[in-house]
Amino acid sequence: MSFDVDALRSQFPILDRTVHGKPLHYLDNSATAQIPNAVLDAVERHEIAHRANVLRGIHYLAEAATEAYENARLDVARFINAADASEVVFTSGTTSAINLVAHSFGQGLKPGDEIVISMLEHHSNIVPWQLLRQRSGIVLKVIPATTDGRLDLDKLDDVITDKCKLVAVTHVSNVTGADTEIYRIVEAAKAVGAKVLIDGAQRVPHGPIDVQALGVDFYAFSGHKMYAPNGIGILWAHRELLDALPPFMGGGEMIRTVTLEDTIFAEPPHKFEAGTPPIAQAVGLGAATRWLTEVDTPEATLHVAKLAEQTLSGLADIADGRIRIIGPQGTQSRLPVISFTVDGIHPHDVCQILDSHGVALRGGHHCAQPLMDFFDVTGTTRASLTFYNNQADVDALLNGLDAAIKKLT
Amino acid sequence: MSFDVDALRSQFPILDRTVHGKPLHYLDNSATAQIPNAVLDAVERHEIAHRANVLRGIHYLAEAATEAYENARLDVARFINAADASEVVFTSGTTSAINLVAHSFGQGLKPGDEIVISMLEHHSNIVPWQLLRQRSGIVLKVIPATTDGRLDLDKLDDVITDKCKLVAVTHVSNVTGADTEIYRIVEAAKAVGAKVLIDGAQRVPHGPIDVQALGVDFYAFSGHKMYAPNGIGILWAHRELLDALPPFMGGGEMIRTVTLEDTIFAEPPHKFEAGTPPIAQAVGLGAATRWLTEVDTPEATLHVAKLAEQTLSGLADIADGRIRIIGPQGTQSRLPVISFTVDGIHPHDVCQILDSHGVALRGGHHCAQPLMDFFDVTGTTRASLTFYNNQADVDALLNGLDAAIKKLT
Amino acid sequence: MYQDEIVTLAKSKTGAQRLENPDATVTLDNPLCGDRVTLDVNVADGKIMAVGHRVRGCMLCEASASLVARDAIGTDTDSIAPARDKLEALLKKGAEVSGDDPWSTVTTFGPVAEFKSRHECVLLPFEALGKAVEQAEDKD
Amino acid sequence: MYQDEIVTLAKSKTGAQRLENPDATVTLDNPLCGDRVTLDVNVADGKIMAVGHRVRGCMLCEASASLVARDAIGTDTDSIAPARDKLEALLKKGAEVSGDDPWSTVTTFGPVAEFKSRHECVLLPFEALGKAVEQAEDKD
Numbered sequence A, B: 001m002s003f004d005v006d007a008l009r010s011q012f013p014i015l016d017r018t019v020h021g022k023p024l025h026y027l028d029n030s031a032t033a034q035i036p037n038a039v040l041d042a043v044e045r046h047e048i049a050h051r052a053n054v055l056r057g058i059h060y061l062a063e064a065a066t067e068a069y070e071n072a073r074l075d076v077a078r079f080i081n082a083a084d085a086s087e088v089v090f091t092s093g094t095t096s097a098i099n100l101v102a103h104s105f106g107q108g109l110k111p112g113d114e115i116v117i118s119m120l121e122h123h124s125n126i127v128p129w130q131l132l133r134q135r136s137g138i139v140l141k142v143i144p145a146t147t148d149g150r151l152d153l154d155k156l157d158d159v160i161t162d163k164c165k166l167v168a169v170t171h172v173s174n175v176t177g178a179d180t181e182i183y184r185i186v187e188a189a190k191a192v193g194a195k196v197l198i199d200g201a202q203r204v205p206h207g208p209i210d211v212q213a214l215g216v217d218f219y220a221f222s223g224h225k226m227y228a229p230n231g232i233g234i235l236w237a238h239r240e241l242l243d244a245l246p247p248f249m250g251g252g253e254m255i256r257t258v259t260l261e262d263t264i265f266a267e268p269p270h271k272f273e274a275g276t277p278p279i280a281q282a283v284g285l286g287a288a289t290r291w292l293t294e295v296d297t298p299e300a301t302l303h304v305a306k307l308a309e310q311t312l313s314g315l316a317d318i319a320d321g322r323i324r325i326i327g328p329q330g331t332q333s334r335l336p337v338i339s340f341t342v343d344g345i346h347p348h349d350v351c352q353i354l355d356s357h358g359v360a361l362r363g364g365h366h367c368a369q370p371l372m373d374f375f376d377v378t379g380t381t382r383a384s385l386t387f388y389n390n391q392a393d394v395d396a397l398l399n400g401l402d403a404a405i406k407k408l409t
Numbered sequence C, D: 001m002y003q004d005e006i007v008t009l010a011k012s013k014t015g016a017q018r019l020e021n022p023d024a025t026v027t028l029d030n031p032l033c034g035d036r037v038t039l040d041v042n043v044a045d046g047k048i049m050a051v052g053h054r055v056r057g058c059m060l061c062e063a064s065a066s067l068v069a070r071d072a073i074g075t076d077t078d079s080i081a082p083a084r085d086k087l088e089a090l091l092k093k094g095a096e097v098s099g100d101d102p103w104s105t106v107t108t109f110g111p112v113a114e115f116k117s118r119h120e121c122v123l124l125p126f127e128a129l130g131k132a133v134e135q136a137e138d139k140d
């Protein structure tokens, strides 16, 4: 079976639009991916047929909305191979999922306990731990990066000590595209009895995962990067862990009984879902997991890998090596998130000129300033690809870069 | 100008549907209101024309998405008459807005400091303060209720002492519909130097407000109850207050600079909006504020008030007073949120039978268990009305109740 | 859903008074709707001798408590857990209930199957009886 | 947006070296893109005598710094704040810039108006010069 990129593209109306009179070449997928009709329609159908509040209603729409919401949880559980749907907590995104852990798991930590992150983390997996450090005196330690933009796993034993309670690292770097060897993190963490949290924001857009096989304790990701609506994300954790953890936010839907003196909380996952949840967005995320599972064939993966390879080699060929790849140089153990600098041109100028060619890139620190400091750059330009990208996108990128370099230097 | 309820209804496709073979009579608006085409379309147009991540992008879509997001903030600022759009913080709902304050404002409180809530609060305005009490030893005090389901304002001076730092009460009760005289709360709070937080979740669905005229410090509400999407809400606060408060969650978009040692936060409102925000939902909320501002004419208000009056008097006439209104008996200083009990019939049985007549009601504790305890009931049945409800809805309610009583007693 | 049989059962209030000397008493809550069942039981020789209950709950819960009180007398104590499971299977999976079983009367609640939010209302008295029987036998 | 005039200005690197004995030095950041401008100034008798800068930033910021260094020499120190405001009005509101003003050269950046995220890049050198001038005069 071959992969028909045009058929896929036709599911995304936005890919037909022009910007500045040029066809859109959307290569900013790591920031937010586009949304297919299947997902848009699922959300709209929900809103015009089953919109209601969930969990406590008796009437038809409330029952239907509750069923849709809980079915979406089942979809997500299937997508990540969770042992049970009650391990799937709906949040408003990766950031709020990690903050949930920082508050809830963090509440059990003592001054001097260590949390290990890495040099490659997105601010969303740095700042919550800094705030926890302020609240409770934990120590934050950092796995260094290698010069090709991976976690330096040889340093694990230096960084992860007996005092470590949690190792929180990214599955795939949003700057370098490097794919973390999670089993080595898990091994090192388990050796000292620490839990492992994986920031999967950049991994899940590329297909289903298996949290059980990964052997981790927490896994976080966002809907909007995996073709689902904004305002929805997932925290997955083992049920026993969720049972043991205190709630994060308080409100409706997360309680068993409330008196003015005291409150008894509901069981997971609802214990962690205070207030009216993002219902239609959950329905959209459920639809997105099904859509993506179907799209993610070996042929589709090959299609993306080829585009990534062309991009990497095309960048190497431009303007006698004036382009420096920030991250792995090759295609091994990396996803199609490609960062680079252009000698003598600021990333924002690169992005702006490429924009005038219809090419949407991201330039700047990518919410990963510590990694920028490590590479001693103020920012990079990033092209991030996914299934619906095509040859024309890569050509437009490379031609646009050529033009930018000619124009600005 | 007269009010054309049919024209309004035609903007809500869901109101045309049937349930159990009967036309839908949606009287569960306080739980979640339905969404008009104008809002659905605004969201969809955004997703297929301008979907991108916000705030840091250079490319066309990112600029357009950022503009749409910040314009939505302006819409909301206008809707609540905020002095400046930077006072409007997007959250995922009322619950998360109140939790934000409980963490951020709460961080500055000492053991023994007092927070005053009321007997009428929704769990979302109770549990966050109980969790704060656990974290930091504040004292939680409660303004009692009157027998007609209002805040007992005569007790304010007993409850609000010099130790009080915050008074957090509901604008309109989601059980009794009672409209709080906020100026008296503000007066009492200001007299002891306490701040005032208002839970406006049940107020804003009925039209624009003026936070400056109210004289409060924090105002929280949800999108889904005011004809906007799920997963979006607002915390409004004075700019100086937001400047002074520490952030709640950490992540992308809320920082100025991050190093592994330290982080400098962005200015409000972004300081409080960690991670990718609910962008399309904000766009939807912006559209909803404009839609609602237009709908909210004196004629429309009169239309709803008449329906509420008919409902109240109809309930009084049914089955020789077997129905007890939980809340104000009359229409003065109340909104069309009408709770009642039926002697000898459990609210869930009432709701279930009414559902078979196509009438969507809510039955139970309405996330207000302390108030249920006060009225010594396990729950109530609630009919909540809004602009698009009509005579047929009220008739179906009253006829259905008649039938339920005949059937079950 | 409120078929005559269910309404009649609820109104019959069968067993709706507490026992004087129960071997065991169990109270269970359904936090979703505030239902609360308090149920007393007397057992002897592996058989249920008497059941009494007080229900603060909806009509479905009352009907279920009445049915439990009506049909439990004389049945084996170890038939209760399977009866509950049979009821659950009927509600959640639309499972067939075979006719010659003493607890085949749970079919009365077949119409509740399509109303998921009400399943717990019907199950609660069965769960209370199951727990009460267990406690009573532990005491022996 | 990258019109020849802007590109040429940036490449000219006018004033792109630090002064030896500045009366004042100011460093400003634009956290959005990591731009950083360090700007030295010498003033005398209410006039700007010399400007030197180092820019770590984008081409727009460099072009703006070059223009500032080129056009500031000999102008009144109190013309800088209005020049900044004029540039801002041009960018944010598309305001007209009158031709006989010494700072009418800010029209060079007219094409940036439609790119909101880049306004700050252009404004930063003007803000740095404004602050530097203030500091230099405070010292007197």
Ligand SMILES: Cc1ncc(COP(=O)(O)O)c(C=O)c1O
Pocket: A252, A274, A275, A276, A277, B030, B031, B093, B094, B095, B096, B122, B124, B125, B170, B172, B173, B174, B199, B201, B202, B222, B224, B367
């Ligand atoms: C008065 C009141 N406060 C708070 C809430 C909580 O709102 P949300 O669930 O949208 O966070 C509600 C609605 O459920 C409410 O009625």
Ligand SMILES: Cc1ncc(COP(=O)(O)O)c(C=O)c1O
Pocket: A030, A031, A093, A094, A095, A096, A122, A124, A125, A170, A172, A173, A174, A199, A201, A202, A222, A224, A367, B252, B274, B275, B276, B277
């Ligand atoms: C690796 C990584 N982690 C976390 C995030 C934060 O995700 P969100 O902004 O959706 O909360 C992102 C995306 O911005 C990311 O790329």
